[in-house]
Amino acid sequence: MATVKQPEFCIRQYAPQDQEGVNAVFIDGCEFYRDSFPSHVQEHWTEFIQEGLDGDLSRILSAYIAxxxxFWVVTTPENSVHKVVGIVGLEDxxxxxxxxRRMAVSSAFRRHGLGRRLVNELETWAKDHGFTKIFLMNGGPKEDARAFYRAIGYQDVGMKVVSVEPHVEVFQLAKQL
Structure with a gap:
């Protein structure tokens, strides 16, 4: 009987050479949820993705770390290169x-516990650096994502409309550390 080797994963702080992989994971994560949004929101999806790529994700060192x-990445070895397969940021x-912010795991690597590991890394670092509360914003139809956050101790604290046209709601969840 053949043994199936489980992938190896490493969570570490972002480095500039990770940028291409970060962008790919962000796009993959956005595309995963595209169909869960109403068509009037989907029409603006490419703009939303581009705003993320051109905004904070284009300047991770100055937007998050400095x-x-x-900002963390999850990598796994692929053809002698460490491929980025997950991302998450903590904005002070x-x-x-x-x-x-920007929590995403590549579709090919979901269901390996990487989301939990990323959030655990973020929370541990946050506690060690004087943070007492973490919050996040989550798009309206992404109930499975909210269920994930609730399962790891985040609580619903509100909802707001962030765009009237197209109509977009986001839910806020938070956790005391």
Whole structure:
């Protein structure tokens, strides 16, 4: 009977050479949820992705790390190269509060516990660096993602409309550390 080798994963702080992989994981994560949004939101999906790529993801060091937050990648060896397969950022909002942002795991690597491991890494680092509360914003139809966060201790704290046209709602979840 053949033994199936489980992939090896490493979680570490982002480095500039990870940028291409970060972008690919972000796009993959966005595309995973595209069909769960109403068609009037899907029409703007490419713009949403491009705004992320051109915005904070194009300047991870200055948007996350330099101001006191952090950004992590999950890598796995592939053809002698460490391929980025997961990402998450922590944006420092001041007063011990951080925002969990850009959480995504490549579709080919979901169901390996990488999301939990990424959030655990983020929370451990946050506690060690004086954060007392983490919150996140989650798009309306992504109930499975909210269920994931609830399962690891995050609580629903509100909902708001972030765009009237197209109509987009986001839910806020938070956790005291």
């Amino acid at each position: 101001p006191g937050g952090n 909002k001041g007063d011990g509060v951080g925002e969990l």
